[in-house]
Amino acid sequence: MTVTKQTVRFNAHGLQLAGILNLPQNVANKNAAIVCVHPGSSCKDQTAGIYAEKLAELGFITLAYDASYQGESEGAPRYAEYPTARVEDIRCAIDYLTTLDYVDEDRVGVLGVCAGGGYAVNTAMIERRIKAVGTVVGANIGRVNRQVDPIAVLENIGKQRTAEARGAERMLVNWIPCNHEEREKAGMTDIDLVEAVEYYTTSRGQSPNSPNRLYFPSMSNVIGFDAFHLADQLLTQPLQIIVGDKQGAFGSYQDGHELYNKAASTEKDLFVLEGVSHYDLYDQPEPVRQAVEKLAKFYNKYL
Known part of the structure; x- marks a missing residue:
């Protein structure tokens, strides 16, 4: 199906977020819509x-956007990762969708990838306009960043905030190594880190x-x-979890199973792809x- 892409902007807690609205061919009144949430650093x-x-090719209206403080969206300090803002971004994306005549406000879903999956889940707990929740390699970004000496990181963040309050430049770091040479020099061989650099x-x-x-x-908020x-x-909406069984340091396989076991949803499914990595x-x-085939069946059933 032919998809029309529209560059859009919408308000989110006082900021203008940049998005791409995907409209399937022959859009009619009261269509199902899905908010698509990107990973951390993405x-x-x-x-x-x-x-x-x-998903738009299969008939859904979809909206992908840059998170607050990132990409083409507004917000300072630049490149901050604030989980509360990320959750509110999703809610504001839904606000925007409900202003469109061709969106059925009672048929709105969310799909998150990696950390975006965790944010999608967290939002759905407090946002009842979300009728169906999908995650692809969904990860709990807080857990990921508590794996290695979080107290030491928090101590360093405190010192950096003090320095910035006294006039020091804002401290920017890299999410991952900038290239394979840098990764190899650091001795990073885990599959998720190798493939993150590749991607x-x-x-x-x-x-x-995505620089x-x-x-x-901002990592103190994440931790x-x-x-x-x-x-x-609080998570009672229908839930579709998708992971690969090739496990790496980011732990989406682990998080997918934890979420499946924990969610209060009575309609939930965990789909594991064999031989597939994050x-x-x-x-x-x-x-x-x-x-996508699994998600389309899921959203068609519950939206």
Whole structure:
């Protein structure tokens, strides 16, 4: 199905966020719509945009956007990762969709990839306009960043905030190594880190809106965040979880199983793709095809 792409902007907690609205051919009144949420360090033009376009080809209105403080969206300090803002971004994306005459406000879903999956889940707990929740290699970004000496990181963040309050420049760091040479020098051989460098820093997935920069003090907010907190009480919407069984340091396989077991949803499914890694589900044709096919059935049933 032919898809029309529209560049849009919408308000989110006082900021203008940049998005791509994907409209399937022959849009009629009261269509189902899906908000597509990108991973940490990513942008609307990468994996979230791939899923958004493919779901639009199957008849869904989809919206992928750059998170607050990142990409082409507004917000300072630049490159901050604030989980509360990320959750509010999703809610504001839904606000925007409900202003469109051709969107059925009672048929809105959310899809998140990697950290975007965790944010999608966390938002759905407090946002009842979300009727169906999908995650692809969804990860709990707080858990990921609590794995290695979080207290030491928090101590350093405190010192950096003090320095910045006294006039020092804002501290920007990299999410991942800038290239394979840098990764190898650091002795990083885990499959997720290897494939992250391959995806984000080469022609495979590189985007100017995803420059591998992170405002370091914002990581204290990430470390204190638990994407799945209260899922056993508040996450009741239908839930589709998709992971690959090739496990790496980011732990999406682990998080997928934890979320499945914890969620209060009575309609939930965990789909595990054999021989597939975290980043295979970002853009590799066959894993993505299988994921989209599963998601389309899910959203068609519950939206």
